[in-house]
Amino acid sequence: MNYETSTATVLTAAEPIRDRVIAPRKILIVEDDQEAAAMLVELLRGEGYGVDAVGSAEEAIERFRVETYHLLLTDLLLPGKSGVELTKLVHEACPATAIVLITGHATVKTAVTALKRGANDYLRKPVAPKKLIERVSALVEARPDYLPNKLLAVGRSGEVNFEGMIARSRVMHNVFEKVKLASQADATVLITGESGTGKELVARAVHQRSQRHAGAFIAVHTGALPRDLIASELFGHERGAFTGATERKEGKFELADGGTIFLDEISTMDERTQINLLRVLESFTYMRIGGKKERAANVHVVAATNRDLSKMVEEGTFREDLFYRLNILQINLPPVRERREDVALLAHEFLQHFARVYRKPVEVVPAGTQRLLEAYHWPGNVRELRNVVEQAVLLARGRTLDPELLPQMIYRAGPSEETIRIPLGTSMDAAEKEVILRTLEARQGNKKLTAEVLGISRRSLYNKLAEYGYGRFGDGLDDN
Ligand SMILES: Nc1ncnc2c1ncn2[C@@H]1O[C@H](COP(=O)(O)OP(=O)(O)OP(=O)(O)O)[C@@H](O)[C@H]1O
Ligand SMILES: [Mg+2]
Structure with missing residues (x-):
């Protein structure tokens, strides 16, 4: 294909993706009730904030690995890790990020616990829109320009955008x-x-x-x-x-x-x-x-x-x-399959870019889509990833980039394959990395299980992951 003349290039050439590490005033909503989440998104977006929404604490942590937020608005009761646990983690890793809890079950006790763990405020359900906006905007406006984020997984130099090149590996x-x-x-x-x-x-x-x-x-x-x-x-x-x-x-x-x-x-x-x-x-x-x-x-x-x-x-x-x-x-x-840790970051960047170009309201790469993208071998590398995200954005109807929007070859291949192919001539280091990352993927990121399967200590696994640029997430995150 002659890419240089494809419409994709023509439409987007004038708008390079760069210097967008921290978007101004961003809010992350964690709410497993989709209706409630949609309401909050609409409300806060109406106030001019950049809003992302996810359904669990685990997904929220993933978001913090690629993005920094001024405020985290989280439900207290979530399917996996609780809102209080999430509060503790985020507060330790991102001390300048404001945290507001929403709960239908607030007893004075849980509220006090949450405030002790670093939450700034809590609101009871049903939340009155006016009150929510008042509290949230007061907190957001008071945030400093620089928001530290220890969860942000970046390479040695700490940059994720270098002259328009996005990478953290x-x-x-x-x-x-x-x-x-x-x-x-x-x-x-x-x-x-x-x-x-x-x-x-x-x-x-x-x-x-x-x-x-x-x-x-x-x-x-x-x-x-x-x-x-x-x-x-x-x-x-x-x-x-x-x-x-x-x-x-x-x-x-x-x-x-x-x-x-x-x-x-x-x-x-x-x-x-x-x-x-x-x-x-x-x-x-x-x-x-x-x-x-x-x-x-x-x-x-x-x-x-x-x-x-x-x-x-x-x-x-x-x-x-x-x-x-x-x-x-x-x-x-290096080819993309040797830097899979960049895939989510690149996908998110392209998603935002094409959502803007095509004026589509897509904004979330759900965990399922991310897993498929990370598992695919990308023979056409970043260009192919960019094209895949562009197509999916064009096809998308809602705010999420659902896995079904991906081309069949990616959607079908799936990360559940129990075998991996390592071409002859691969170096030992590259082969080892492939085995480690693919096992981790197949075990849904569970490091304890991965270390057991691979027959190495958890410490060696962490060291390897740090070497690949995944960083040490610390703060209890390593315990899953
Ligand atoms: N790290 C990156 N971050 C963001 N976009 C990237 C990155 N790497 C490549 N791209 C995008 O992927 C596409 C392909 O990149 P580029 O044209 O530089 O590749 P190439 O190696 O020159 O490819 P070819 O060998 O086919 O000429 C471009 O749209 C480019 O903007
Ligand atoms: Mg080229």
Whole structure:
């Protein structure tokens, strides 16, 4: 599919997703009675708050792993963990988040317990709308700008949005660190990774972070050009240089002067262009076709490929000398199936984005949908995930992204599969990670059971999960 011209890109290209870690004044409602929840959502949204709603304490905790709220409004009696337990957890992890309990069964005793555990207020059912809004808005307005959230599962650097790239996994945070390095030097960068993993975003991030950010970012995909036009596209030509060259033309290297040139899918570059490029990378000069003057190539060269170039070198289909010239700083983007902990975060981000674009009221990724998304192997990586969420948002009728809205291949595969496939050639570390995460999934996130099944101590399991960027959730959360 030619993604570049799909309606999805056209509709959304002007609106990059960025810098939206904490939305202003957000409220999370925890209420298992759907009708009551809908009423609260409507009421508070009418007051201009960003409102999410879930049906259990466990789902609320999941929400706090990807989002920070100014206020938590929770029912006291919930199907699993109680509102009081949730209060205690959230209060410890997010001390600046206000907590209000709603209960139909309030005795003075439970209310006092809840207040002791960190709740700011409690209201009895049925709640009078006016009173609710009064109490809630007083608390929300009094919140500080920065709301600490220890549950937020993020990588080492603590960022979940880096130049428009959303991730919390440790592997992606290593990528971000490399992008920072690459942007500080002018050394040639080679970005590798499967299709749809975000290579172009990385290239743009390198440019954006560098001293050249005021210059142009010029992307070229030589493989997509007719062969006899490539040299002229890259280096430009003088008038009359060849038949049809009626005007002088600036090449991409010239257009990128002072900025960055992004050579996309470098593996498709033909032999002659490879030689030309090598010459530029050796001298950082070039000539327009038909020209006599050497020109300085004042550009940062960033190349990308989804093929294994070193293998192509071995097979003799890519020039070895050019490979070494390009491969000075390599940034490898891991496929999504090796960073499943990013899936929920990405899905939520895309959901909000497309809900806005298509003006749909969808806002919740329920646990069932999340589990299916996390279990799928994503051959098309982030691009595929983005497309799947876009389609589901278009099909959605209510506020939740129900599992049935997912394509059959994802919906049917389900996370309940009792076998996993690990391709030959997988490293021990990657295989171990796959086994651990898939077992955890199959045991519905129960770490005690997972550790037992895997025959490792709970401590080793926590250490592994922390290594994968899931963080230590602490505060009693580890006990399930
Ligand atoms: N970490 C991320 N956060 C948010 N969006 C992402 C992320 N990674 C990729 N995307 C989105 O996924 C899509 C594919 O990304 P991109 O075009 O950078 O991938 P690519 O590796 O260049 O793919 P290809 O090999 O097919 O050219 C884009 O819409 C991009 O915005
Ligand atoms: Mg690309």
